Amino acid sequence: MITRDIAAFTAFAGSLAADFGPATARAAFLVSPDGFMRAEQSAQDNRYMADAGAFDTGAALREHHALHRALAQDVPVVCFPGDEATPDAVFPNNVFATARVDGEARLIVGRMRHEVRQREAGRRDIRGFFRDTLGYAEVDLSGQPHPCELTGALVIDRARGIGFCGLSERCDEAGAARMHEAFGLRATLMFDLAPGEYHTNVLLAVLAGRAVLVHAGGLQTPGLLPALEVLYPGGVVDLNGLEQAAFAGNAIALASGKVWMSRRAHDALRPATVEALAASGFAVHSVALTAIEAGGGSLRCCVAEVF
Template identity: 55%
Template sequence: MITRDLQAFFAFAAICAPDAPACAKAVFMVSPEGFCLAEQSATDNRYMQMSAMVDAASAHAEHRALQAVIRRCLPVICFPGDSETPDAVFPNNVFALTPEHLILGHMRHPVRQREAARDDIRRFFTETLGRTLADLGSQPGICELTGSMVIDRSRGIGFCGLSERCDETGARAMHAAFGLRATLMFDLAEGEYHTNVVLSILAGRAAVIAPCGFRDSRVPEAIAGFYGGTAIQLSPAQKADFAGNCIALSGQDVFLSARAAASLDPGQLAMLDASGFILHAVPMPTLELAGGSLRCCVGEIY
């Protein structure tokens, strides 16, 4: 099922048993060689700080620290960056894994389309890990993978926000490529570019939601209702601090930037604790200048 119908989607989702791994078994990342603020990306990413000066050494230090923190939880593979692809530090928008496939996204901007052409990353996942290639760049719809599609892997359901970075054709292509049981399509609020800035599903049992990031307020209300007492709702200021751009990499370990963690209030922290989660906060002030945060830096290997 792929639909905009809230009632139909959640009725179907309610019978989707959590019968698959909720979290990745390893992650991949791309180091920030050539890291800078890409002008093309800034045209539809209001979180970018184009007036800021970027210090390459700081970006590398933050990225190494992030790798080290995640390695305490599960294995990390890090590919070298490339000065021709300044946004490559956010690989989850371009590459995604299922147990069977390597999925390549159809990126909106040419500066990001170059990332999908990297032969070394393709060959690692297809030849070394034996995944079959699903290249969505060859179909007409724009779809920036787990930037646009937030997935509850345990249930096989997806939440796909439509924007300049993902259209309905692209959403349908991702639904098929990820092999999802059901996908809910909805419009993001004006000015939002990726769903994973306004929504995260944590280990299939909790949701972090910024209602202001959705065009129709009924959508975040329905998502919060589905996850019940484990749905944490963010203010606009917390969304701007990337609190929605978090990720669970085990049943108890949630990773987010130090800026995002500092924005959470005591009640929200208590909800996460009551849900059995431990927060790992990593300083990323330089990397966040490029308009993404911790979740965007992490590609998941299933």
């Protein structure tokens, strides 16, 4: 099922067991912020991006190394080098993703909206690592015309095999359908993001199939919050505007009892938010990413999951 009908999606998704696959990734990969700078094309529709003077490549490299070390507490983490020709490559989850579909391990390559990011999809080292070293089949969406920026636009509950896809200039309905098929999902709900929002994953995070961080104000879909409360009873944590602006929605669980976000996001959390996460079995862990966040994304955007 792929639909805009929230009631139909909720009824179907609510009937599914959490037996689609592991709720969290078995590994992750990063791309180093070498040559990290403001990409003017990306800035056209990313309101979170800072002015060029706020970019500090040296600081971003130090933060990224600390991020690598921190995440490696939970899963093996591989880091590929960056490239001055692809200044946004520090956010690889928009371009590369993995899935297991009917027993087949897949590397999925997305179609980016902006040319500066389309260059990332051509990386032979990342493609070769998954194809030749790990034996993953390649599903290449990068050459078709419909934008589909993978787990930036599409937030996935891997345990149930369901997706929440926010539509914007970074992903249209046809692109959503291509991702739904590539990930082999059981159900995908499509909805519009609020004006000025570019990716779902700065507004919504599904944590190990048990809890959800969401900022309802960024979703032009009033019925989505009640639907999430049906699907994740007692596990929906509604972020306020200040928490979301600090990138608290751009979070990830790589282990069943930990949620990772940036230090800025962690510091912005209200006590009630921390308590709600704890009630769902999650302790908050964080890494300082001030320099990297100048690029318009945060911790979740830096992490490409390996399933």
